[in-house]
Amino acid sequence: MPFTKRVSDFDWRFVVFIIFPVSLVIFFSFNLNTFSSFYPVQNFLFNLPFGGGGGVRKDELLRSRMAVCLVGGARRFELTGPSIIQNILKEYPNSDLFLHSPLDNDAFKFSLLKSAPNVAAVRIFHPQPLPENESYARVLTAHNSPNGIQGLIQYFNLVEGCLTMIKSHQERNNFTYDWIIRTRVDGYWNAPLRPENFVPSQYLVPSGSSYGGLNDRLGIGDLRTSTVAMSRLSLIPALDSADFTELNSEAAFKAQLTTQKVSYLTNRLPFCIVSDRSYDFPPGQYGVPVAALSSPGPLSGAKCRPCRPVCTGKCVEEVMVVVEKGWSWTDWGGGALELCNAHESWENGWEKIFDSVAGKKFAATRKRVHSMKFDECVNDFNEFRKHATYWDAPSVEEICTLGLKRN
Template sequence: MLKLKSPQKATMQITRWVSDLDWRLLLLIIPSLSVLVFLSLSSTPIDSFPSLRSFIFNHTLLTSNSPDFVNSLPSGVHNRRESSVAKWKDELLRSRMAVCLVGGARRFELTGPSIVENILQVYPNADLFLHSPMDRNAYKFSLLKMAPRLASVRIFNPKPLNETESQVRVLTAANSPNGIQGLLQYFNLVEGCLQMIETYQKRKNFTYDWIIRTRVDGYWNAPLGPENFIPGQYLVPPGSDYGGLNDRLGIGDLNTSKVALARLSLIPKLDSAGFHQLNSETSFKAQLTTQHVPYLTKRVPFCIVTDRRYGFPPSRFGVPVAALSSPGPLSGAKCRPCTAACQGRCVAGVMRSLYKGWSWTDWDNGSLELCNARDQWERGWEKIFDKVAGKKSASVRKKFADLKKKECVDDFNEMKKRVSNWEAPPPEELCGLGLAV
């Protein structure tokens, strides 16, 4: 009899077998493998079963998600797979879910509608938690009156954070636009959102099943699918990992999310473990590995809209900036609305020259087009955005281009009536900072 010491080793062994098998053979041996795994786990504590559940889910729903695999399936098998996805979506819609939205408003009139449409309206059972610094763009958050459910809003006046000895040892200022202070401010946004969620849970006397942590400046060009929710594992996008893990999005159950979002409070443990001079991505990876949180990467249909300028074409450690029109999934790569300056073979030549462990992103199957981001956004970017984003998003952009202060105040007051917890300046102040009339 096959003897396996743990569910994790069972998973690793079976994964190696699966990778070498044709799906037809796999369908024949699944029953036998199920018996072997059951026998190997017969003496395993019940709390180890999430690893097995995660494995089964990954290999029936996730690893079979590639177009080549799906196209090779007979229609009956393909239909059964679609049925499994639909059942999992139904289960997610019955679960308790929180969406943690963090960051400065910046171009939120462009990104906000896509977040509402492709996350909040896809999972209307999800409660929205907004944690953002107060600035002249904060008035743009008034568009969140479109969100199906509002749980908590915290818009605060940012102040410098004290830098402890352990934080200075663990973190590096290299490649951070605002040094270590910039990292701490970002970590504070993320962990602060977790604290908002925990406070809400206590007040309502329940716990969430899932937490989605995403950024205010993320533009989504397709819905967040149910295959991205993996019990017992934390999902992050591939690419843009800068030696660690891409931290521009995270999806996990409550237990994995508690670790993933504890960006500040786990720094002393990283210090004790001997980690030094980490950037945001490497400290994020160390966070998960030292706390034994399993993670996986999967392409996700969003990008980070940026006004920053980058060299073009990007060199080995350069930053490629995707055209918003790229089919994707872009998995959180930097992007802007532009007339693509590099397509097809040009993209292949550029991306092959980049170091894959830095600011690289997937580019196969024509999924990526590149902007020349050496200068500010090109004239006429509005028309480019409107064409890519569609009529609804274009109408929101146009509305905010001509938004009046009274309209903004009215929208925030409407939000305040629906939100359970409001920690923000008065609507008049939120709107008055960025709108003159």
Template sequence: MLKHPKNAVMVLARCFSDLDRRLLLLILIPPLSLIVFFSLSSLSPVRSFILGRTILHPQQAVMLNSTDSQQSDVVFAPSSWKDELDRSRIAVCLVGGARRFELTGPSIVEKILLEYPNSDLFLNSPMDSNAFKFSLLNSAPRLAAVRIFRPKPMPESELQLRVLTAHNSPNGIQGLLQYFNLVEGCLTLIQQYQKQNNFTYDWIVRTRVDGYWNAPLDPKFFVPGKYLVPPGTNYGGLNDRLGIGDLNTSTVALSRLSLLPQLDAAGFHQLNSEASFKAQLTTRKVTPVLKRLPFCIVTDRKYDFPPVRFGVPVAAISSPGPLSGVKCRPCKPVCQGPCVGDVMEGLNKGWGWTDWANGTLELCNAHGDFDEGWEKMFDKVAGKKLSSERKRVWKLTVEKCIANFNKMRNRTGIWDTPPVDEICKTGITSGPK
């Protein structure tokens, strides 16, 4: 017992004071902990020090992983970045002639358009006997613009002849101008559609009609502030068979014709397509990012085998890849393993080629037409769904083709084509291509 009342009061005061402090701490600790936690969430270097690894916002993680050669201890949520992309406006720009679109088109629909179902498709293609195959795009989730035009010779100016070279271009300067016009024409369609609907796209994916995709377009290929292109097959410049960027970088990359005067003013002359592409990014200070992508360009062109020095290797479409836009076709590979290394080591290294190490590349003998029985080879690689689309195209009647195009036209914002019955009759009546 406490003998002195004064002492008792002092002890009681200290007890209540300690109790108050405990209560105060119990009240303050939870919110303070939350504040510290969220502060560390925004300070990745501090959190890295504490946790021993970095956890980034998906955009930051994508930028850190922008090249295959970069290695970092990064953990990011690809699903979150995918969700962000699904909320973004994406234009998919598809250019080129239909050729083997019954092989490539279904893969583009499945691996790109259905992978990003909120994306808008823009098609810019010349009219030919294969254009009827574009009726396949009736299965695309969203159609913004379809332009099938009758190609005409383009005037060749002194400036263009000075900046560009016809060397190694199958159709000379005219071929380059037609190709550049095709690419920039798709950008024009996108700009027209934006204006009509009073919005702007966040991203543009530019790929080719003759590209076969064996895996989905991964969210990591969307790199903010930079322009992504495949490595290899660069012919002294940058691979121009596919590109992905935001609206600003894509506008530079797709302005193939209108930027030629700037290249001339900067002193660039006698450039091939790939070198010209690299120069226009350089002059406009757009940073390219190289990353391997799961697609190849299906070709009917014939090439000597084995290719030597300036020859062109043609990959089997069954190659594991990713092939990053190399020429390919369905075939029984005639060169695998060490054979591939022997062939690729003999080619001109200045032109650049896709990565062939670790069995990622198998070669065809493409000196003639497609191998006998190529259809079964393709179907085995593509699977039932894509092979059924190939067969459906070959069974198309003129009436069904017209019906498909009319359905497409009814849900397309910009439609600029010859009469659809002409498109269908021109191709179907001449038999499968």
């Protein structure tokens, strides 16, 4: 009898041990966004061996076919590129990289991608004005777009052009991708992209910075949802037929998902958009808060720059309660956000600030790009090119000459 009692006690404790963590996972899985303030706990729960929250296990993701679509001008890629390589491309070494970018003075910085694990396709093109038709003029608005409607359709063309590259690669190799990550080259990541952000049959976007629609600075989905989400230009006629008018990028993005009946969800993601633009401080109701790169985050694609924060703690609360929740707001709870005074250009000494925040490895890359010579650029770009399955770009010499002087 005593032996029977001890076995019974053990069984009961074992059941409790199993039920409690499973219950926690179910509890936190109802709404990723609602419980985003529990980010560290959420990260732990979704990485338990049995997964959770509708997300996919890391080992399953590592066995899947995954495309990473990287779009935009190189700008500050010497700061953002290493973080993308480390926290996305090397976090998922099974992923294939697709780069779609206009040629400019900073394009030489893409030579850093020579260390990317797998390069499927690269397209660097001479930018040209795109035709604007009546449908675009009705559906889109130039308000708050630095380059008007032309700026919007150029961005939409970058995104949809990358989708075209992905489809071509699938056709050439007779397979389909399970997942597509679409992100921007000006995103700085301070932590890895986690498995809970891959949710079957739903399109995941960052929370905050929604500007009356949905944050379109990153998206993760399966092939079906990603095809809809990345069809930024070809779905404008459908929005026109549905009588949508004067939409900004974020509102148009939300409209194309809802009209095509694509389910979406939001989550906090550990990246910010490194920006050279100036913004008033403190931001008003419809102003734009600019995060210090040192902010713990996750910042979910908020604008950021390397700066000495002028506003932390209670100050952040006083500023952010004024900012419109459905516009440029980003989650600031728990000390996640520190603010810059971004009303002027980057402050003197920003390089040391960046190096201190990013660490020695990323700092070394920044310095290397800053002092890069023409021959070094050519060699690195040639190595990058050798790794690519498909390459459509001007000559390596032209790319490097634009940004660097010949020796």
